[in-house]
Amino acid sequence: MSEVLEQEAKGTAGHVSKYTRNNPFFSNVSVNRLLTAEGSEKETRHVELTLEEGMTYTPGDAVGIIPENRPEAVADALTALGFKGDERVLDHYKVEISLEEALRTRLGIGKLARGSVGQYAKLAPTIEGLKVLTGPENKARAEEYCWGREFVDLATDFPGVVTDPQQLFNVLQRLTPRMYSISSSQAMHKDSVHTTVRVIRYDSHGRNRQGVASGHLGDRAGEGTTMPIFLHSNANFRLPEDTSAPVIMIGPGTGIAPFRAFLEERQATGQPGDNWLFFGEQREKMDFLYREQLLGMHKDGLLTRLDTAFSRDQHNKVYVQDKMQEQSAELFRWLERGAYFYVCGDATRMAKDVETALLDVIAKGSNGTLEHAAEYLAAMKKQKRYQRDVY
Ligand SMILES: Cc1cc2nc3c(=O)[nH]c(=O)nc-3n(C[C@H](O)[C@H](O)[C@H](O)COP(=O)(O)OP(=O)(O)OC[C@H]3O[C@@H](n4cnc5c(N)ncnc54)[C@H](O)[C@@H]3O)c2cc1C
Ligand SMILES: NC(=O)c1ccc[n+]([C@@H]2O[C@H](COP(=O)([O-])OP(=O)(O)OC[C@H]3O[C@@H](n4cnc5c(N)ncnc54)[C@H](OP(=O)(O)O)[C@@H]3O)[C@@H](O)[C@H]2O)c1
Known part of the structure; x- marks a missing residue:
């Protein structure tokens, strides 16, 4: 294995x-x-x-x-390809199944990959519209074509290319x-x-x-x-072994998921450590995920602190990192007490902005420079006190 x-x-x-x-x-x-x-x-x-x-x-x-791919998407792909669905194909393990089953359970017909366009083009080297979407010199053009498109669009734009359904196993990636x-x-x-x-x-x-x-x-x-x-298993995202260590959790949107798990664990096993959650979403009325449970945990004292940032409830956007900045001094006191700091959710923007805010909190709290804050954070990482689960 x-x-x-x-x-x-x-x-x-x-x-x-x-x-x-x-x-x-x-x-x-x-x-x-x-x-x-x-x-x-x-x-x-x-x-x-x-x-x-x-x-x-x-x-x-x-x-x-x-x-599984949705039945409507499978039907649309079959129509675009000009197949009925009962054609027989061999799957990745050479098991014979119908084309309909292959498109529903084995092949990625969702968002279009550049590699699929390349393989599709190989089946019809004379089609000019496909030629200009292949090769390293056309990478950007192919990316642009793929954006927001699925296999059905390719098969519709360039029909009649797949003559044998088995060829689809070379064109499409596996459904993962x-x-x-x-x-x-x-x-x-x-x-x-x-x-x-x-x-x-x-x-x-x-x-x-x-x-x-x-x-x-x-x-x-x-x-x-x-x-x-x-x-x-994800051994790099774990509650502290020391059950009395404080934890700070930054989990906007679906980023709340592992923190609900952390809090339930600490509740069910009676762990004494303090817990501080920063949650963010668009609007309090509609998007406060697990509202009752979290407010209950706060009321019961399991959640020592709960800070929320509802970005669209006022004119100016308010994000979790703004709440961190507001609580800068207290946050630094928690870090000095040995708190573990966790981030989950959006990797592209949120996790970076939260790290910048964290460095700022450390610099302010320690009356130090950002360089010193970076060293402080590096030490936290080494002690596994800074963990992220971002996607
Ligand atoms: C470790 C880990 C943990 C995760 N935890 C969670 C979690 O707790 N909750 C959660 O919801 N997700 C989570 N995800 C993300 C999840 O795995 C999937 O990636 C997500 O649900 C999308 O998968 P999908 O099959 O629905 O979409 P896909 O079929 O994979 O399509 C998603 C793609 O659609 C395209 N797309 C999306 N919107 C648009 C648009 N408006 N215009 C054009 N194209 C667009 C983008 O290319 C996007 O990447 C996690 C991912 C990882 C790696
Ligand atoms: N791979 C995928 O296809 C896939 C599928 C599902 C989710 N995701 C990703 O998972 C993450 C969570 O998605 P989600 O919809 O649950 O929540 P989200 O998009 O992260 O939104 C949650 C809150 O975070 C705010 N936010 C936006 N930019 C931010 C920033 N730079 N810093 C801090 N907060 C910020 C949002 O505000 P505003 O919206 O008002 O700006 C909203 O209030 C996102 O990255 C999302 O793209 C990816």
Whole structure:
């Protein structure tokens, strides 16, 4: 077993589960409910999946979900290709299945990859419109073509290219599992794993689209349905071993997921350490994910501090890092007390801005320079007191 696969198969205390991405567990969806309220610009869902005995996870881990492409997308692709769906093909393991099943469960027909355009073009070297989308000199043009498009667009724009359905296994990438941070603690929910999923829906190039896995969870994974899953260990995102150490958690949007798991764990196992959560979303009325549970934890004292940043409830945007700046002195006192600092959610902007704010908090608190703050943060990293789970 490779190191990655081995890590994937490991749950709590290094138990190796027999379920992996290639041999998933067929879990039941026991709960699938909307967390965002009517009027929200987001559709974020709370999904609970059953586990069988022996399947264990630790807060900080992720669950891999193996989605299917939506039937309408499969039907559209078949129409664009001019096939019926009952044609026989061999899958990646040389198992014979129908083309319809291959397009639904084996092949990535969602967002278009540049590599797929290249392979498609190889099947029709004389089509000028395809030629200009291939080769290193046309990389930017191909990227632009792929943006917001799916395989169906390629097959519609350049019809008649695929003459044998088996060729699709060279053109399309495999349909891959998607990872979701686990939002529950097994100390509280022995037989299930919870996730917090933002459903991706958008319109582009005249079609309505959705994310493959989040769309599946949003539309076709109602309570009582089955979902193939596997647990994925993440040893780099863990509560402190010292249960009395304070923790600071920055989790806007779906970034709240592992922190719900952390808090449930600390609650269920009676860990005495202080907990400080910074949560952010667009609007308090519609987007305060897990509002009742978090407010309850705050009232009960489990959440020592709870700071929220609802970005669109006032004229100027307010983000979690603005709340950090407001609480700069107290935040630094927590760090000096040995607090662990965690960030989860958007990798591209939020995680960077939060790090900049953290450096500023440290510099201000220690009356030092930003260089000194960078050294302080490097020391925190070394002590595993600065951990991120960003995507
Ligand atoms: C470790 C880890 C933890 C994660 N945890 C969570 C979590 O807790 N909750 C969560 O919701 N997600 C989480 N994710 C993200 C998740 O794995 C999926 O990537 C996400 O749900 C999208 O998958 P999808 O199959 O629905 O969308 P896909 O089919 O993969 O499509 C997504 C793609 O659609 C395209 N797209 C999106 N919007 C637009 C638009 N408006 N216009 C054009 N193109 C667009 C983009 O290229 C985007 O990358 C996590 C990821 C990782 C790696
Ligand atoms: N790979 C994927 O396809 C995929 C799928 C799902 C989610 N995601 C990513 O997962 C992350 C979480 O998504 P989400 O919708 O739950 O939440 P999100 O987009 O991160 O939004 C949560 C809150 O963070 C605010 N925000 C925006 N920019 C910020 C910044 N630079 N610093 C701090 N806060 C900022 C948002 O405000 P405003 O909106 O008002 O600016 C909102 O109030 C995002 O990166 C999202 O793109 C990725």
